[in-house]
Structures are given as structure tokens and as C-alpha cells.
Amino acid sequence: MLWPLLVPLLLLLAVSGAQTTRPCFPGCQCEVETFGLFDSFSLTRVDCSGLGPHIMPVPIPLDTAHLDLSSNRLEMVNESVLAGPGYTTLAGLDLSHNLLTSISPTAFSRLRYLESLDLSHNGLVALPAESFTSSPLSDVNLSHNRLREVSISAFTTHSQGRALHVDLSHNLIHRLLPHPTRASLPMPTIQSLNLAWNRLRTVPSLRDLPLRYLSLDGNPLATIGPDAFAGLGGLTHLSLASLQGLPQLAPHSFHELPGLQVLDLSGNPKLTWAGAEVFSGLGSLQELDLSGTGLVPLPEVLLHHLPALQSVSVGQDRRCRRLVREGAYPRQPGSSPKVALHCGDTREYAARGPDIL
């Protein structure tokens, strides 16, 4: 009896999709992926990377879902080269590794279904306002450009509430202009924002963005004051690794972040203790990365400020875990179980067993 084997196999084939190639613009590769029972729908991925600027405007098949125009030495894109049959339904566009220094404000205006846009590794110096308002974007990658000032309002999309992930890492950003409170455009729905390796000296005001993930790694932040993260109550992950300034953490620096679960302060050798109050208010913090900082040994008072803490990384390859010792039995009424940090070498942890800090 082959049937019991054959049926799941057929279903698997039908659901996972099959790939075939089809005729395409000279030099490009068109790959068709079919999905569903009996290949009921198909998506075409068109790869026109590394061909040169002469290919523009490139005609693409009607059902193109993803177009790769990376590494073509393109200097300019506008709505007349990103238009035509096939472009209207495009969900992904890769323009990375080109020579774009500016984009026309209306360049993407005809891409009404665009969800993912990669503009990384170009020479963009500015972002026009309202560039993305026509598209339901969920991912915009602007890393490795030459942006200096960026306005949060530039990320207003046709989102209808969908979360937006923005990568602005490796630019020259020294100023981020907040979204005006009484702007005509709605607040951008940025849920994750990567600002790593820019020129920010202070934590920019990101008030009222629905942010969950924020990275400010590698910026020359000088101080992180008590109101630095005001209005970001939804943040769950914050990364402040390898800061280039001489970072000072003020007491209550993070008190506006009651939902924060992960805090990365690694690679800041000059970071020194300013008291356990620095970490006050972090009632949900589960993971704290202090590796490569001067913050050792950890005082146990830290645990009182961080009731949800599960693990801390310290020094080189050392990780501490929270341990609850129940104490004498029967428990004295009113006594709380003793908590302690137990630390060990992450490489030899299993072999050697943990030791006590």
C-alpha cells in the first residue's frame, strides 16, 4: 500500500511550492514559485543584479513579487523608471549597493503593495518627506548610507497599523527630528529602529512611537539622563553596546521602561558604577548584558531592583543566573526566600560547575 505515504508527500509538494525559471529580460533571471494545490497561484522573483545602469527601466513579468536591482551602479531612481506592468504589485524591491545619492519624493509612489525596500549601501544624504506614504511598508533598510539628519515623519507609510522595521545603522546621523505632535500625517508605526553606528551624542526623542526594539550601539552618547527614554513604555529590547563616548548612566536612567526585557550594555569598558539605582524601575528585565564593562563584581542589591532578572553576562564569557535558596524549612512566617547570583564561565560552565560571586 503506497497511499498512506503518497498522500502526505503530494500535499507537501503542493504546499511548499515548486520553482521553475521562465523567459525574462536579457541578463535577468526570472524564477517562478508556485504554491497551493494544483499550483493555484504563483509568484515571480526577478533578479537583475549586477548588470549595469543601462537596464533601467527594466520590464518585468506581471506577477513579479520581488525585484532585485542591487549592484547596478544606479545613480537615480524616480517614478518613471519604477512603473509599468509588474511594478504595481511588487512586494519587495532591492536597490542596495548602488550609487544613489538622492531619491525623488515620488520615486516609490506607484508601488502600492511594496512591503520591503532595501536601500542599503548607497550614498543617500537625505530622505525626502513623504517618500513612503503610498506603500504598506514593513521593512526599510537604509543602512550604510550618508544620512546626517533624518526626520521621523519620513517613515509615515500607508501602513494601516502594520508594524514597520527601520534599519538606519551605519550612517552619519547626528540629529533625528521628532514627529510633530500636530502633524497632518499619522505617527509612523516604527516598531524596531536600528540607529547603531551613527553620530548621536544624546538619546533622540522617539516619544510616542510604538517602539519595541531600539539599538543605539556604537554612538558617541555622552550621558543617558533620567528622561532619555520618556514616552517609550512599550520598549522590550534596548541595546547600548560599544558606545563611543564616555558613557555615564544616571540613577533612574531606565525608569521609563517598565516593560524592558533585554538590556545590552556590553563592550563599554569605561562604564562604571553609579549605584544600583541606575537600574531602578526595570521591573520586567530578564536579561542584562554587562560583558566587556567595568561593572564587576555585581552587588546583590541589584537583584532587589531587578525582580524579574534571569541572567546577567559579565566580564569575559561569564554568565550569572538568579538562584533562589529556600532557606530553612519550615519557612519562618514573613521571611522571603534568599536570592543570589551564581556565576560561571560560559565555556567551561558544564565541566566545572558554577561558582558563587
Ligand SMILES: *[C@@H]1O[C@H](CO)[C@@H](O)[C@H](O)[C@H]1NC(C)=O
Ligand atoms: C527619471 O530618471 C531618468 C534617468 O534614470 C531620467 O531620464 C528621467 O528624465 C527621469 N524622469 C523624471 C520624471 O524625472
Ligand SMILES: *[C@@H]1O[C@H](CO)[C@@H](O)[C@H](O)[C@H]1NC(C)=O
Ligand atoms: C540591512 O542591510 C544590511 C546590509 O546589506 C544588512 O547587513 C542588514 O542585516 C539589513 N538589515 C535588516 C534589518 O535586514
